[in-house]
Amino acid sequence: MKILTASQIKSCDITTIEQGISSINLMEKASGCCGRWIEEHFNVTDKFLIFCGTGNNGGDGFAIARMLYEKGFDVEVYIDQENLNFSNDAEINFRKIKQIGGIGIHDFNDFLNINREKTVIIDALFGYGLNRKLSGKNKTVVEKLNSIKVVKVSVDIPSGLYADKLPDGDSVVIKADFTLTFQLYKRSFFHPETGKFCGKITVLDIDLDKEFIENAETDYFVIDEDLIKNNYRPREDFSHKGTFGKSILVGGSYGKIGAVLMTALSALRTGSGLTFTMAPDCGCQIIQSQIPEAMFIGCGDKYVERIEIQEKAVYGIGPGLGKDKKTQNALFGFLKYYDEPVVLDADALNILAQKNWLDLIPKNSVITPHPLEFERLFGKTNDSFERIELAKTKARELDIFIVLKDHHTAVITPDQKVFYNITGNSGMAKGGSGDALTGILTSLISQKYDIENACIFAVWLHGKAGDFAAEKFSKEAMLPTDLIHEIGEVFKYLVS
Known part of the structure; x- marks a missing residue:
């Protein structure tokens, strides 16, 4: 799925309207999708307080209020009664709810005490078009809403958040539990500084012009299941072990053997x-x-002292490797004479950063740094948006793929495309999870997946297995080995 900028989304809205649907009917469709989602996820006994701005996001809020009331929900609407300069479509929907005696309309200043157990806040203050930080009453009401521990649902995007960039330094943003966004993800959903405001995100299909979206140019994408199912290649019956490649996982040192063990196990799985x-x-x-299925090649006593080059193999190097002097020399010698793509992770990256050997990385290789490892390799950035831009530059300069690990891991390609992953969870924030990813990546490349597709498939598969493990064991209790054992369940899911 593509990620478009705010200006592209606005153009898509306009194009959709030009193709034959009126703007008010498009708003009705979007609001109807939100209303149905709310009906499915909340009880009719809940009380809904809907906070509406003056633009089309507020118009969505007014329409949602009407629809919920017609379904028997208890609804109250809050607006800035000193500013009733509504957009045309918001004005139409505001007039409709004014004619319904059962919907109370209040000023922001009237918002006081609520029954916390039975109240749901609907945030329809500002949508994706916001280009300034909140001020005045809008800022005050968002601060007040954030101070109250009730469920909050944002329509389109949490108010105060920009679609494509970080908020201004002292900006106030509503902290949503759920975000109901329209047609496409926004880029800000995937960065730690901004995504933390969104809660669980649901994309609602409102039939925006598909031809416009297909033709729109962008460097940013979401790794969704449609993309994965197009990439996945089920095993053919008439095949043999040689059909599926040779993976060599290099790593481990005294006290850190478990890391390379998990990497090998995940490659097998x-x-x-x-x-x-x-x-x-x-x-x-x-x-x-x-893991008796994995053959063993000794390469030292307590540390990796040499890395033997074998033909027709794909190497994954780094988990538990350590940074012993002999290990550094072994990695240097290998990279100096090896020119096929390789997967580099963990201590292999730390050695490269320490020795400034980045130019030794073979073209089309994959590196898998977390943010601190990325900083050691390429330098400090001010925020995750800058980090992605620097990663795009370095991927192009070095002609490599960068799998930048984070809550939403991003795959950055040499041609500067960015793919954000949406599987995975915080239970994977344990030592060993990255080792599993290295094994998955190495295995897919050895099976002759195109390297871009291997990276995309690997991070999705890794995250999905983590989601299955969290569901079975909980985020707190799940182990990286649990994730590895769930890889098989993910493959079964793909063919179900």
């Missing part, structure tokens, strides 16, 4: 035909006893 661990001899018994 993802379908690697032949899987090798290249690790210090101190880990041989551990690895062979835990």
